[in-house]
Amino acid sequence: MDEKQLDDEGRAIWNSKARFWDALHGDSGNIFHQRLIEPSVLQLLDLSAGERVLDIGCGNGALARRIAKLGAEVEAIDFSPKMIELAQKRSPARTAITYNVVDATDESALLRLGERSYDAITCTMALMDMPAIAPLFRAASQLLKKKGCLVFATAHPAFNSNNPIFLREKEDRAGVVLDRYAIKLFAYLDMPPVKGSGAPGEPMPHTYYHRPLSALLADAFAAGFVLDALLEPAFTQEDAAQAEGLTWANLWQIPPVLTGRLRLPPR
Ligand SMILES: C[S@@+](CC[C@H](N)C(=O)[O-])C[C@H]1O[C@@H](n2cnc3c(N)ncnc32)[C@H](O)[C@@H]1O
Numbered sequence: 001m002d003e004k005q006l007d008d009e010g011r012a013i014w015n016s017k018a019r020f021w022d023a024l025h026g027d028s029g030n031i032f033h034q035r036l037i038e039p040s041v042l043q044l045l046d047l048s049a050g051e052r053v054l055d056i057g058c059g060n061g062a063l064a065r066r067i068a069k070l071g072a073e074v075e076a077i078d079f080s081p082k083m084i085e086l087a088q089k090r091s092p093a094r095t096a097i098t099y100n101v102v103d104a105t106d107e108s109a110l111l112r113l114g115e116r117s118y119d120a121i122t123c124t125m126a127l128m129d130m131p132a133i134a135p136l137f138r139a140a141s142q143l144l145k146k147k148g149c150l151v152f153a154t155a156h157p158a159f160n161s162n163n164p165i166f167l168r169e170k171e172d173r174a175g176v177v178l179d180r181y182a183i184k185l186f187a188y189l190d191m192p193p194v195k196g197s198g199a200p201g202e203p204m205p206h207t208y209y210h211r212p213l214s215a216l217l218a219d220a221f222a223a224g225f226v227l228d229a230l231l232e233p234a235f236t237q238e239d240a241a242q243a244e245g246l247t248w249a250n251l252w253q254i255p256p257v258l259t260g261r262l263r264l265p266p267r
Pocket of ligand 1: 007057060079083125126130131198
């Protein structure tokens with residue numbers, strides 16, 4: 001399949017599981033969102049009221065609603081019409097959010113949103129679902145105002161987008177029982193797209209496009225961006241004390257999310 005066919009397949013899959021995703025995330029996102037994604041994205045965004053923000057791959061609009069609550073005017077886009085319909089249903093009529101169906105791999109469609117019209121662009125947990133990300137970065141470099149920024153959050157390329165195998169081991173070391181969690185990885189540099197489910201019970205797996213850090217950022221750099229901030233949000237040791245089983249909360253030393261801020265240097 002070529003990139004266009006892969007993208008079309010992705011849209012069909014996201015449409016068919018939009019209802020599941022919407023129920024899973026509710027109004028404010030799941031624990032990953034509330035504890036890792038949203039705080040790190042808001043920290044890097046450093047929003048002022050009245051700013052215009054474009055949220056790309058908005059899902060059911062959890063982040064868009066949070067950003068609108070902070071006083072921004074949000075344009076939220078997703079390529080799944082079903083997802084946009086559900087996002088609209090969850091957003092009160094008077095919020096400052098406009099939802100639209102736009103494919104983020106379609107550079108001209110993105111550019112039609114208005115060049116130099118956004119103070120910030122966000123894209124959370126969606127880059128790894130796209131067969132091509134160069135069009136998004138190229139368009140973003142035109143859509144942003146001169147001092148604007150693009151804040152992305154993605155499954156951490158070093159630990160969480162390359163099919164990690166979760167491990168638990170128990171060892172009696174001189175009378176002290178160690179109960180430890182780990183992940184095992186077989187690939188990082190070159191890994192073909194794989195189907196996976198983002199959450200337990202997902203009705204249908206979709207394709208993940210793993211990109212090592214160098215590849216993820218190469219498309220952004222080629223579009224003229226520089227990276228000026230990076231966060232690696234993780235769960236805490238206190239979370240691990242409460243957590244059960246093979247979950248990221250038990251891997252408090254390993255960040256499952258990577259959040260970065262890109263800017264256009266002054267010319
Ligand atoms: C894992 S969800 C993340 C949703 C939301 N940003 C969040 O953080 O909860 C990925 C979203 O990206 C959307 N998406 C995937 N490929 C896309 C594309 N090419 N253009 C626009 N949206 C896309 C999907 O429909 C889905 O809503």
